[in-house]
Amino acid sequence: MRLLMLTRYGPLGASSRLRSLQYVPALRAAGIETDVSSLLGDDYVRDLYTGRIAPAAVAAAYLRRWRRLRDAGRYDLVWIEKEAWPWLPGWLERALLDRGTRLVFDYDDALFHRYDTHRSRWVRAVLGSKIDGLMRRADLVTAGNDYLAAHARAAGCRHVARLPTVVDLTRYPLPSPRAPDGRTVVVGWIGSPSTAGYLRAVAEPLASLQAAGRIRCVAIGARPDQVEGTPFDAVPWHESTEADQLRQCDIGIMPLPDGPWERGKCGYKLIQYMACGLPVVASPVGINVELVADGERGWLADTDTQWSEAISRLVADPSLRRRMGQAGRALVEHHYSLQVQAGRLIELLRGAARAESVA
Structure with missing residues (x-):
């Protein structure tokens, strides 16, 4: 079986690294000949986070993607992360893909809302139904949560499978128990400059706890200017050290507003925290409710008072x-790990290539 994997980014792009690229070794080991082609490389991601985009480089990337799409018919299956060409009409993609080409589209966020709720009526008119059209064309849609899967089914895709975003347990070994030693409890967040703005929502309750000497707050992956005036210390993110950085924390947090875009998120931060044996506190939005199971693996918090109380309870009670950290780790080991989901993905792809129904 020959698979063409068309990712949006290279390894530095979290969605591509986690949803596609980390599966490549397992796919190849299973005998699936996998060719990977990224639309935008790591240089683009670095520029994106610093606000510098080179239009000429993007145009060249789109041209390279066009050439790869022309060759799609040589493969048994084509896997496309989200869409082949962001911000271009879907009919262009569909026109280049031969009707005999078997397609898998993967979604880990509510990309359709980027278009169908855009403030420009022209964008809504031209691109508002783009993702729905791609989903209908797909032989299989893999979706990171139920919200995305339901949208794919409503769009007319016959074969939809929920495939969670997962961690590789070899990078997250079983954490050692942390004995209480009287030190300040570390509250951690991990993300990127594109999501650091969510921290503002919890800055006030956490600042009060930090001022009382009860906690210290770190934001892994945020720029220093983004957390200025908040209780968070910005910590540089590196893929090779992220698990070790999280293991230095005692509590993991995921604040989110309740909006259409946020309901499409797949809770990867929470999965990372749980893989490190951390209890969590999260906003009751989308998949967070399912992952946290309020009171089992952490707490759900909406208001400032709820955030303060949830953090305070965890600070006061090491046991x-x-x-809660052990319960979260067990969930990851049994469901949200590469070791569990890789074999399932392989069968999904083989079924899609054979035009079999998948679930």
Whole structure:
């Protein structure tokens, strides 16, 4: 079986690294000949996070993608992360893909809302139904949560499978128990400059706890200017050290507003925290509710008072932190790990290539 994997980014792009690229070794080991082609490389991602975009480089990337799409018919299956060409009409993609080409589209966020809720009526008119059209054309849609899967089914895709975003347990070994030693409890967040703005929502309750000497707050992956005036210290993110950085924390947090875009998120931060044996506190939005299971693996918090109370309870009770952290780790080991999901993905792809129904 020959698979063409068309990712949006290279390894530095979290969605591509986690949803596609980390599966490549397992696919090849299973005998699936996998060719990978990224639309935008790591240089683009670096420029994106610093606000510098080179239009000429993007145009060249789109041209390279056009050439790869012309060759799609040579493969048994083509896997496309989200869409082949962002911000271009879907009919261009569909026109280049031969009707005999078997397609898998993968979604880990509510990309359709980028178009169908755009403030420009021209964008809504031209691109508002683009993703729905691609989903209908797909032989299989893999979706990171139920919200995305339901949208794919409503769009007319016959074969939809929920495929969570997962961690590789070899990078997240079983954490050692942390004995209480009287030190300040570290509250951690991990993300990127594109999501650091969500921290503002919890800055006030966490600042009060930090001022009282009860916690220290770190934001892994945020720029220093983004957390200025908040209780968070910005910590540089590196793929090779992210798990070690998280293991230095005691509590993991994921604040989110309740909006259409946020409901499409797949909770990867929470999965990372749980893989490190951390209890979590998260906004009750989308998949967060399912992952946290309020009171089992952490707490759900909406208001400032709820955030303050949830963090305070965990700070005051090391045994509760340990118990919730162990429950989270067990969830990751049994469901949200590469080791569990790789074999399932292989069968999904083989079924799509054979035009079999998948689930």
